[in-house]
Amino acid sequence: MTGRVKIWGHGHQERSCRRWRATETLFTPSLFNNPYGDKIATGSFDKTCRLWSAETGKCFHTFRGHTAEIVCLAFNPQSTLVATGSMDTTAKLWDVESGEEVSTLAGHSAEIISLSFNTVGNRLVTGSFDHTVSVWDVPSGRRVHALIGHRGEISSVNFNWDSSLIVTASMDKTCKVWDADGGQCLATLIGHDDEVLDVCFNYTGQLIATASADGTSRVFNAQTYQCMCKLEGHEGEISKVCFNPQGTCVLTASADKTARVWSVSSGSCLQVLEGHTDEIFSCAFNYEGDAIITGSKDNTCRIWR
Numbered sequence: 001m002t003g004r005v006k007i008w009g010h011g012h013q014e015r016s017c018r019r020w021r022a023t024e025t026l027f028t029p030s031l032f033n034n035p036y037g038d039k040i041a042t043g044s045f046d047k048t049c050r051l052w053s054a055e056t057g058k059c060f061h062t063f064r065g066h067t068a069e070i071v072c073l074a075f076n077p078q079s080t081l082v083a084t085g086s087m088d089t090t091a092k093l094w095d096v097e098s099g100e101e102v103s104t105l106a107g108h109s110a111e112i113i114s115l116s117f118n119t120v121g122n123r124l125v126t127g128s129f130d131h132t133v134s135v136w137d138v139p140s141g142r143r144v145h146a147l148i149g150h151r152g153e154i155s156s157v158n159f160n161w162d163s164s165l166i167v168t169a170s171m172d173k174t175c176k177v178w179d180a181d182g183g184q185c186l187a188t189l190i191g192h193d194d195e196v197l198d199v200c201f202n203y204t205g206q207l208i209a210t211a212s213a214d215g216t217s218r219v220f221n222a223q224t225y226q227c228m229c230k231l232e233g234h235e236g237e238i239s240k241v242c243f244n245p246q247g248t249c250v251l252t253a254s255a256d257k258t259a260r261v262w263s264v265s266s267g268s269c270l271q272v273l274e275g276h277t278d279e280i281f282s283c284a285f286n287y288e289g290d291a292i293i294t295g296s297k298d299n300t301c302r303i304w305r
Helices: none
Strands: 004-010 015-021 027-032 039-044 048-053 059-064 070-075 081-086 091-095 101-105 112-117 123-128 132-137 142-148 154-159 165-170 175-179 185-189 196-201 207-212 216-221 227-232 238-243 249-254 259-263 269-273 280-285 292-296 301-304
Touching (some): 048 081, 059 091, 091 123, 123 165, 132 165, 165 196, 165 207, 175 207, 207 238, 216 238, 238 280, 259 292
Parallel strands (some): 004 301, 112 154, 154 196, 196 238
Antiparallel strands (some): 004 015, 027 039, 048 059, 081 091, 112 123, 154 165, 165 175, 175 185, 196 207, 207 216, 216 227, 238 249, 249 259, 280 292
16 A cells, blocks of 8 residues: 555635655654644654655655664654654664764663653653663763653653653553652552553643543643543543643544544533544644644544644
8 A cells, every 4th residue: 555644734614635645554653843843754664754844745854774663753852853762672863954863772671652852852761661761861872760660561751841850651550750850750640440541741841631541531730640630522542642832722632533622621622633534643733733733544644724
């Protein structure tokens, strides 16, 4: 099957679509290089990552070097590096301008499922199916901390805005909040009835959102660690969650083939994004919060405006 990326202009009333040719197997992660928004990176089961123009659909680079599927990726804040995490147990850093590999981060004993830069760009956190989280020094490629405490595979990792905290999600049905400098666990977030598949901070670091295989998302206060609201409505597991830049909305992606936009204040569903023909694995807002990108098992990505 020939792969493709669908780019959608989305309003509440009208939609338009154009297609890009892409990698020839299933897309998994996809994201904008916020705050610039002029590039999109996509990872694939064909072991490559591709860098695209968000405006024209031109492919700038194809990053090759992993020996297994790429399942997570991230831009550094300066948009000079792309980090990729793979089923081959390693993470790699790539130069956006040249397309060359910068370094390989090796140390996990199982697949790397999630990774994230801090807001300075000098630290990268990786989460693995080996039940551990690693914090890496980006310039040297050295591992700074190994965060141990979860009793299941790690599904998601993220820094907060000032890089002082790390939040992790696990198949053990919990999330944990860690001190990024010292590596100590500060709190465990509970409440989900099934595996927690994703977790993130909002842009100010005051809120934490979770996504679970139980079909719900939750929003927690990052200071008190109390649950503020439970987002219910999807008819399948939720694999991805994120806040808009303003922190007023949560976006979720689900196995029910839809993405949903939710109000943080009321917990109500504001919009259902329908059109994909298979499970949605990834979703993200652009920097302004007026566009959404979704990636699906149907081998397409869509941009909604």
